[in-house]
Amino acid sequence: MKKYFSIGEAAKAVHTTSETLRHYDRIGLVKPGKKDEWTNYRYYTEKDIVRLNTVRALQVMDLSLQEIKKVLEYDDLEKIVDFLRQAEKKADQKIEALEYSKLKIQRAREDYEKKLQKQENLKGPVLKDIPERVILLSDTLEEPTLDNLWNYLSHFYDKVTPARKDEFSFEDLAGIYTGDGITRLFAVCTRYADIDGLKVLPGGKYLCADCTEENREQILNKILRTARTEYGVEPSFTVQLVVVSGILQWNYEVQVCIEK
Numbered sequence: 198m199k200k201y202f203s204i205g206e207a208a209k210a211v212h213t214t215s216e217t218l219r220h221y222d223r224i225g226l227v228k229p230g231k232k233d234e235w236t237n238y239r240y241y242t243e244k245d246i247v248r249l250n251t252v253r254a255l256q257v258m259d260l261s262l263q264e265i266k267k268v269l270e271y272d273d274l275e276k277i278v279d280f281l282r283q284a285e286k287k288a289d290q291k292i293e294a295l296e297y298s299k300l301k302i303q304r305a306r307e308d309y310e311k312k313l314q315k316q317e318n319l320k321g322p323v324l325k326d327i328p329e330r331v332i333l334l335s336d337t338l339e340e341p342t343l344d345n346l347w348n349y350l351s352h353f354y355d356k357v358t359p360a361r362k363d364e365f366s367f368e369d370l371a372g373i374y375t376g377d378g379i380t381r382l383f384a385v386c387t388r389y390a391d392i393d394g395l396k397v398l399p400g401g402k403y404l405c406a407d408c409t410e411e412n413r414e415q416i417l418n419k420i421l422r423t424a425r426t427e428y429g430v431e432p433s434f435t436v437q438l439v440v441v442s443g444i445l446q447w448n449y450e451v452q453v454c455i456e457k
Contacts, residue, residue, distance in 0.1 A: 200242070200243060201230065201231060201240040201241065201242060202240065202241045202242075202243075202245075202246065203238070203239075203240060203241075204218055204219070204229070204238070204239045204240075204241070206241075207229075207239075207241040207245065207246060207249065210246050210249075211246065211249040211250050211253050212253070213249075213253065218239070218241075218249070219239070221249070221252065221262075222239065224262060224266070225266065226252060226262055226265065226266050226269075227245060227248050227249050227252060228245075229241050229245060230242035230244070230245050248269070251269070252265055252269075255268065255284065257288075257291075258284050258287050258288060258291070259287075260284075268280055297348070300369055301369075304369065308440055308448070322404045322405060322406040322419070322420050322423060323404075323405055323406070324402055324403070324404060324405075324455075325402070325403050325405045325452075326400075326401070326402060326403075327400060327401070327402075327403045327452065328400045329397060329398065329399055329400035330385055330386075330397070330398040330400075331385070331386040331389055331395060331396070331397055331398075332372075332374060332383040332384065332385055332386060332395070332396050332397075332398060333353055333356065333365075333367070333383060333384050333386055333389065333392075333394050333395055333396075334374060334379075334381040334382075334383050334394040334395075334396060335352060335353070335356070335381050335382045335383065335394075336356065336381075336394065338352065338381065338382035339373075339380050339381060339382065340373065340380075340382070341371060341373070341382060341439055341447060345382070349371050349382065349384065350367050350369070350384060353365075353367055353384040354367075356392075356394065357392065361390060361392070364388065364389065364390040365386065365388055365389055365390065366386070366387045366388040367384040367385060367386055367387060368384070368385040368386075368387055370384070370385045370438065370439070371383070371384060371438075371439040372385070372436055372437055372438040372439055373436070373437040373439075373449075374396065374434060374435075374436060375434060375435045375437075376433055376434030376435070377434070383396075398434075398436065398454075399454060399456065401454055401455075401456035402454070402455055402456055403436075403452045403453060403454050403455065404420050404423060404424055404428075404452070404453045404455055405450055405451065405452050405453075406419075406420055406450070406451050407440070407448060407449070407450055407451075408448065408449050408450075408451055409448055409449070410447070410448075410449075413437060413449050413451065416451050417435060417437065417451050417453075420451055420453045421435070421453060424453050424455050428455045430454075430455045430456075432453045432454060432455070433454075434454070435451065435452070435453055436451070436452040436453075437449045437450075437451050437452075438450045438451075438452060
């Protein structure tokens with residue numbers, strides 16, 4: 198005997214509302230297996246539930262209901278396979294974008310938590326031992342902006358020729374490098390090959406201080422004076438590492454190498 202589900206049970210099974218299922222019925226997307234001629238109550242079969250779940254999955258891919266209806270009416274197996282292959286690719290892209298966004302949010306949350314716990318309320322510059330880093334300089338970007346910082350890594354991957362992209366990977370870190378008469382946004386390499394724009398930042402002791410967009414020039418000049426007067430060093434470059442990005446604002450950690 199065929200099992201039927203009420204509209205409320207069917208809606209619960211596919212995590213939607215009864216009104217949504219009524220709308221699907223009205224537009225001919227998913228019609229109930231049975232409708233009571235006296236009460237007009239809708240009843241759904243297990244096959245209907247499968248179709249409803251398919252609709253919900255395809256909606257997540259940002260397909261319109263009309264597009265979904267067209268797909269579900271295909272009787273050409275080759276077309277169905279091709280469509281599902283494209284839908285799977287789109288799902289992978291969406292997952293990748295969500296994971297990247299989640300990482301950005303996690304980094305911002307961690308930074309705000311540290312500030313809440315007063316772990317980074319530094320009154321002045323501190324000395325840090327920082328290992329050698331290899332960075333890739335942008336050809337064009339000089340300052341972080343809302344447009345380029347949220348997904349800045351794509352800019353650096355685009356800088357690499359398609360044939361060599363597998364030779365490169367980057368940390369989820371951005372910064373501003375100033376040296377050799379230029380100022381450029383950079384990404385920190387975790388895997389790299391020899392191309393134009395690569396630069397090695399030496400490991401060693403760095404004077405570091407937190408700052409904001411508003412006071413970073415003032416803080417940077419203060420650290421440079423400290424490097425000259427207290428350590429007798431004329432720094433050949435400076436680094437302004439972006440600490441927070443994507444949530445309301447971003448902050449910096451200014452870094453000046455004092456190893457002679």
